Amino acid sequence: MSTSPDSQTLKKGKSIDNAHGEHVEDFIDTVEISLTPAEDVSYGRGGVRGLFDSPFVGGAALLASLGGFSFGYDQGVISIINVMEQFHAVFPDAATPFGKGFMTGMLEFGAFLGCLFMPTLADKISRKRALTVVVAIFNIGAIMQTAAPSYGVLVAGRTIGGIGVGTLAMGSPIYISEIAPPNLRGTLLVLESISIVAGVVISFFITYGTRHMAGEVSFRLPLGLQMVCSTLLGIGIHFYPYSPRWLALVNRPQEALQSLTRLRRLPADDHRVQAEHRGIISEVEVQKIMQERNHPGKSFLALEFAGWCDLFSKKLWRRTAVAVGIAFFQQFSGINAFIYYAPTLFQSLGQSEEMSLIMSGVFNILQLVAVAACFFIIDKVGRR
Structure with a gap:
């Protein structure tokens, strides 16, 4: 050099x-x-306005954020399916408290497993190829959920799909952060959060519409649609550069x-x-x-x-504790319980079936409003 x-x-x-x-x-x-550290190089305006100066990298980040959308969709799609009579008629085990909780929770267990191996996979075969591999894993889980003939296959599909969404939720931000110019990194990373919440909202309203369909199509259709965006990601990412x-x-x-x-x-x-x-x-x-x-x-x-x-060495353990603490307490707030069980929770509080669904929809929209606000201000007010 x-x-x-x-x-x-x-x-x-x-x-x-x-x-x-x-x-x-x-x-x-x-x-x-x-x-001059790489993160100190300035390419112009920050925030949303800066995206107009960098449409190519913005498009790459938007495509990569579909991994977050798939995660959110897989989370949100189950909330109304959990209260569908058509679903319980095919999978009576899912109507019991344990069966419902076990089926829902296996997605999170799979996501935990996926998070463990994604860094190694991304370092070994590249961020782009790793995203393609985990899209394939996610789609296998989605196919199993969509075509499941029994409760056991459904749970297995949720677990495999969870491995896919766990790796997607980690792999997409890695790629985005490494391709983003320093002045847009915060804004582009918020795209991942927006996509997660957008996936929750869109899947909720899709199932809200299909719940009136007769027969198994009412829940199998929304389960199958989760493969659309993940497939777009797996194919489209190869038109963009490596990190x-x-x-x-x-x-x-x-x-x-x-x-x-x-x-x-x-x-x-x-x-x-x-x-x-x-x-x-x-x-x-x-x-x-x-x-x-x-x-x-x-x-x-x-x-x-x-x-x-x-990460747990004498020099770094405090930073690790801060990072883990932020993630832990964000989850400890109980947000996932509302995403998965909002209609069930509102019904347990005495609301009618229709009102519980409306309130769940309002809750999801408010999430989207909050994360969108962060998108516009994060590079102005700072991360803390």
Whole structure:
């Protein structure tokens, strides 16, 4: 890597700490790093207005966010199906409290399993290909749910579909964050949340409309429709570039630069593209050197496991606690219970069947309004 005004050499006397609280200079003799971190490069306006300046990357992020839509759809579709008489006539086990809860909860169990292996898969075969693989898993689960002849097959389909949505819900934000320009990263990541809630809302109103259909089509149709957006994602993502950061991770720096030029719609010699490219390459190189220093001679899978362990090291455990705490308490608020069981909960409070469905719909729309507000303000007021 050639020396430039935007780069410097890391030598003795400079202090950078790794995950174990050691100084990087203690084991790096000479590594060229960028003076301008990749996240500090500015490409113009932020927020929603900035999307008009970057339509290509906005389209890529919108397509990737269909993974979140599929997650939300799979969550929301079951709420009205759970109270359909046609559904209970075919699957009487799902009418019991345990059967209903077990069938619904297996989606979350599958999502938990999917979250565990998605990072390894995304690092190994790329973010794009990983999304295609998990779309296939999701669609297998959707087919099993749609065509299920018995309660057992339905539960198995929910579990496999859960693995798919868990990996989609993790893989899509990874891809979005790595292709987004720094000035739009927050806004584009909120697209994932908007898509999740939009999936919940749309699936709710689809089942609200199909509940009056006679026979099994009333619930099998909305279950089958969940494959539409996931399939669009699995096919469409291949028309967009690989993540520049992933290309850097697998020692393809020139392709990383080419990916950046496509994403930013700028020539390769543009100073902003060059600065971002140098920042990405430098960050990846320092990360690799620290991994080799802390975990010498380990295989790919062993390094992945070691990376998880590093999250609980003395240097990083506080950050890990904050990240896990935010996610935990967001779920602990009980939002998923309302998504899955809102009609049932409102009926238990004495509301009529029709009113319970209307109130559930209003609740879902309010979720969409709240997350849409975040979309417009996150890059103005900050994450906290």
